[in-house]
Amino acid sequence: MDPALLIPIIVPLGFFALIFGIVYMQKKENLAMIDKGMNPKNMGSRGPEPFRYLKWGLLLVGAGVGLLIAYVADVNMGPDRNGKxxxxxxFALIAIGGGIGLIISYKMEMKELRGRAFSSLPSPSEP
Known part of the structure; x- marks a missing residue:
């Protein structure tokens, strides 16, 4: 049997198994929370997360800058010994750019969280 014939059979089955597994685990988690006296509906809403979008934005900008640098370097270096x-x-510069974007996001988040922690402390003049 040709392995290419199995692909249209295996891919939908794998997708179905993935969806079934996700739904099954969510139901199991909800039942465990109910057994412990917790409300599963409260766990889904964590409130606004402004840093999530900053993190994704900086990750994508970093990956884009890495891709641009890789393209410029590739055009200026010419083909390698094999002509490729x-x-x-x-791949390396996209990963490096994305990593730098995540590090910048981390630094910005920590700076903001430290600012919030210091602003919540009482001033020395207050009793």
Whole structure:
């Protein structure tokens, strides 16, 4: 039997199993929370998360800058010995750019959280 014929059978079955597993685990988690006396509906709403969008934005900007740098470097270096493009350069610089974006996001979040912690402390003139 040709392995290519199994792909249209295995992919939908795998997708169905994935969806079934996710729903099953969510139901199991909800039942466990009910057994412990917790309300499962309260767990889904965590409130606004402004840093989540900052993190994704900086990750994508960093990956884009890494891709741009890789493209410029690839065009200026020319082909390698085998006449191929420098494809590992693209993956490396996208990962480095995304990592730098996440580090910047972390630094900004920590700076904001430290500012909030210090502003909540009482001033020395207050009793």
């Amino acid at each position: 493009a420098h494809s590992p350069l693209y």
